[in-house]
Amino acid sequence: MTRGVPITSSTKHSLQSFSGVGPQLAAKLGKIGILTPEDLLFHLPLRYQDRTKLTPIADLRAGVEAVIVGQIDGANVRFGRRRSLIVSVSDHSSTIVLRFFHFNKNQQLGFKPGAWIQCFGEARRGSKSLEMVHPEYKIFQQQPKLKMQESLTAVYPSTEGVGPATIRKLVDQALNRHIHNLTEILPAAVQNEFGLMPLSQALLTAHRPQPDADTVALLNGTHAAQQRLALEELLAHHLALNQLRQKRYRELAPKIVTCGRSWNSLVKVLNFDLTVAQNRVIKALFSDMAKGQPMLRLVQGDVGSGKTVVAAAAALHVIDSGFQVALMVPTELLAEQHRKTFHGWFDKLEIEIECLTGKLTTVNRRNAIARIASGQAKMVIGTHALFQKQVEFNCLGLMIIDEQHRFGVDQRLALRSKSNLENTVPHQIIMSATPIPRSLAMIFYADLDVSSIDELPPGRKSVHTVVLPGTRRQEVANRIRTVCQSGQQAYWVCPLIEESEKLQAQAATETHAILKTLLPELEVELIHGRLKSKDKESIMQRFSDGDIDLLVSTTVIEVGVDVANANLMIIENAERLGLAQLHQLRGRVGRGAEQSACVLMYQPPLGTLAKERLGILRDTNDGFKIAQKDLQQRGPGELLGTRQTGLQQLRIADLARDKSLLPKIEKIAGKLQQDYPHLIQPLVDRWLVHSDQYANV
Ligand code: ADP
Ligand code: MG
Numbered sequence: 001m002t003r004g005v006p007i008t009s010s011t012k013h014s015l016q017s018f019s020g021v022g023p024q025l026a027a028k029l030g031k032i033g034i035l036t037p038e039d040l041l042f043h044l045p046l047r048y049q050d051r052t053k054l055t056p057i058a059d060l061r062a063g064v065e066a067v068i069v070g071q072i073d074g075a076n077v078r079f080g081r082r083r084s085l086i087v088s089v090s091d092h093s094s095t096i097v098l099r100f101f102h103f104n105k106n107q108q109l110g111f112k113p114g115a116w117i118q119c120f121g122e123a124r125r126g127s128k129s130l131e132m133v134h135p136e137y138k139i140f141q142q143q144p145k146l147k148m149q150e151s152l153t154a155v156y157p158s159t160e161g162v163g164p165a166t167i168r169k170l171v172d173q174a175l176n177r178h179i180h181n182l183t184e185i186l187p188a189a190v191q192n193e194f195g196l197m198p199l200s201q202a203l204l205t206a207h208r209p210q211p212d213a214d215t216v217a218l219l220n221g222t223h224a225a226q227q228r229l230a231l232e233e234l235l236a237h238h239l240a241l242n243q244l245r246q247k248r249y250r251e252l253a254p255k256i257v258t259c260g261r262s263w264n265s266l267v268k269v270l271n272f273d274l275t276v277a278q279n280r281v282i283k284a285l286f287s288d289m290a291k292g293q294p295m296l297r298l299v300q301g302d303v304g305s306g307k308t309v310v311a312a313a314a315a316l317h318v319i320d321s322g323f324q325v326a327l328m329v330p331t332e333l334l335a336e337q338h339r340k341t342f343h344g345w346f347d348k349l350e351i352e353i354e355c356l357t358g359k360l361t362t363v364n365r366r367n368a369i370a371r372i373a374s375g376q377a378k379m380v381i382g383t384h385a386l387f388q389k390q391v392e393f394n395c396l397g398l399m400i401i402d403e404q405h406r407f408g409v410d411q412r413l414a415l416r417s418k419s420n421l422e423n424t425v426p427h428q429i430i431m432s433a434t435p436i437p438r439s440l441a442m443i444f445y446a447d448l449d450v451s452s453i454d455e456l457p458p459g460r461k462s463v464h465t466v467v468l469p470g471t472r473r474q475e476v477a478n479r480i481r482t483v484c485q486s487g488q489q490a491y492w493v494c495p496l497i498e499e500s501e502k503l504q505a506q507a508a509t510e511t512h513a514i515l516k517t518l519l520p521e522l523e524v525e526l527i528h529g530r531l532k533s534k535d536k537e538s539i540m541q542r543f544s545d546g547d548i549d550l551l552v553s554t555t556v557i558e559v560g561v562d563v564a565n566a567n568l569m570i571i572e573n574a575e576r577l578g579l580a581q582l583h584q585l586r587g588r589v590g591r592g593a594e595q596s597a598c599v600l601m602y603q604p605p606l607g608t609l610a611k612e613r614l615g616i617l618r619d620t621n622d623g624f625k626i627a628q629k630d631l632q633q634r635g636p637g638e639l640l641g642t643r644q645t646g647l648q649q650l651r652i653a654d655l656a657r658d659k660s661l662l663p664k665i666e667k668i669a670g671k672l673q674q675d676y677p678h679l680i681q682p683l684v685d686r687w688l689v690h691s692d693q694y695a696n697v
Pocket of ligand 2 (some may be wrong): 402
């Protein structure tokens with residue numbers, strides 16, 4: 001691509017001319033992507049500290065940073081769980097404790113009773129009163145003449161081996177020398193039309209706010225300067241993904257055109273009618289794959305909306321055309337379930353299915369790999385085991401990734417590279433039950449096409465959800481007894497916040513023992529990630545056959561598990577889980593015709609956010625609404641998962657806060673593509689440290 005904007009000589013030079021920058025520091029800066037003065041200008045503050053005013057101790061609030069001045073009452077070493085130095089400080093209004101965990105003798109002796117001290121730090125709730133832990137401080141023998149900062153202090157992202165003072169000095173030099181010859185990439189016409197502040201002014205304000213700047217707006221990130229930068233940053237990301245889409249259009253993929261023989265025969269024997277939404281999405285997939293360019297389509301649909309059969313439709317088309325299909329799933333449990341489902345559908349069509357998971361014996365695995373390599377296995381279902389080096393496909397035409405949020409971009413890439421087809425890449429379907437609000441998808445999935453299965457199969461009743469404290473366990477047990485004695489089944493999920501499978505398994509094992517004694521008349525079983533695959537399978541099989549009444553489990557059943565007769569779910573410690581995960585878990589019930597229920601149990605007391613979260617789940621079953629709320633509560637990083645999308649950390653934009661910019665960004669992107677295509681690359685290069693990180697996704 002040609003560069004329309006000349007590279008401004010001085011802003012792109014190396015940093016070696018900066019005072020204080022030797023080869024060592026330059027190397028450290030290089031590691032975090034700071035190579036030129038311009039990179040420094042775009043090394044933006046994470047937040048601001050307010051050192052402009054003095055706060056009386058009595059007015060301090062927990063969680064807020066402030067400057068205080070007072071007199072030292074005394075200093076003592078406490079030998080508690082952790083040795084600490086406690087310094088008591090009073091002003092005219094009240095007293096506060098400073099706490100140091102790391103200190104030396106001199107430091108300790110410096111806190112003389114009666115001396116004056118000025119501190120800056122965040123007040124926290126201590127055991128008795130407010131405390132400041134490791135504040136910045138200065139001691140004076142006399143009452144100091146106060147010199148407050150005139151404006152907010154920028155706080156930069158911490159960087160390995162480069163202190164905040166160094167970064168400040170470097171940024172100052174960059175601002176002094178280079179801000180005035182910085183290239184404004186966005187054309188004046190665009191700036192005027194959309195009322196944008198000039199870039200240099202925005203950067204100056206963001207780095208060094210003036211005393212008269214709107215402090216509240218700056219602290220909230222809503223200042224016009226910050227918004228100007230956020231807009232340009234999001235625009236750059238959007239354009240980068242658009243470039244990817246363009247690149248994909250230039251690649252080749254197998255052209256899938258068939259008369260649909262296999263799919264048509266399957267439709268006839270399905271024991272349900274497809275929903276309108278399913279049919280619409282299937283049609284989109286068929287038409288994508290007929291084009292000879294690689295399809296990359298995200299199919300999002302709430303839990304239970306019937307994504308699997310949609311995937312099967314696409315798979316059959318591809319197999320009819322003589323290519324192989326890989327279906328990648330995050331857990332063995334789900335792989336096993338899909339294997340059964342696909343056997344049920346494909347056996348009559350005499351399509352060979354291979355299931356590759358970690359649990360295969362060496363011989364079986366070798367055979368499976370051979371059948372995949374020879375092309376004999378047409379439909380390959382697998383877990384991460386598909387990434388093994390030895391796995392090579394003969395003619396992979398389509399990759400389907402189920403429960404996309406559990407996989408990283410790199411894993412998708414790894415699979416794509418396993419096709420032996422020359423000069424072509426396989427089509428991809430990405431399936432997700434975590435719907436992304438449209439505004440977000442527009443910016444961050446700009447490289448994908450998105451389809452929504454926005455309708456549940458008919459007859460589904462929404463899950464009746466209640467929120468109860470853990471103290472009412474006995475009542476809940478009684479409810480389970482009634483439900484199970486009427487012939488239905490139930491789940492009891494014990495999530496732990498720890499990622500550790502071991503601890504999770506432990507908690508579930510304990511609960512299992514308790515429930516067995518509480519419910520002696522029921523068949524109560526336990527499943528968790530540390531069981532042998534064979535045991536997991538046989539338990540799932542017995543549950544699915546109705547031989548187990550109550551299944552106690554960890555979150556291993558979170559994705560995919562589909563047993564229609566299970567109508568009651570208890571989730572313990574629900575306050576510890578996020579909205580999306582709770583919704584996923586709850587999606588395991590409500591799959592049959594019976595009214596189903598979900599009990600969200602919590603350990604009191606319940607925090608405000610957790611209360612709100614559980615309330616949302618009680619009030620709605622709509623995955624889209626829940627995703628919106630999740631976005632508000634946790635921000636898009638959590639929702640999209642930085643790892644999952646390959647998204648770079650944003651420097652200044654915050655998608656939850658800056659949502660209102662998105663329509664503008666879409667318009668500006670359109671304008672650039674139309675009238676100023678040569679500006680796109682420079683813009684992308686400016687904001688994405690390694691813009692090629694998206695390149696192969
Ligand atoms: P998910 O979208 O959560 O992956 P599944 O594909 O597992 O959902 O489907 C959930 C259940 O609904 C399965 O038992 C499936 O057979 C059934 N199902 C799928 N489509 C329909 C439909 N159109 N009508 C009735 N049941 C359906
Ligand atoms: Mg599914």
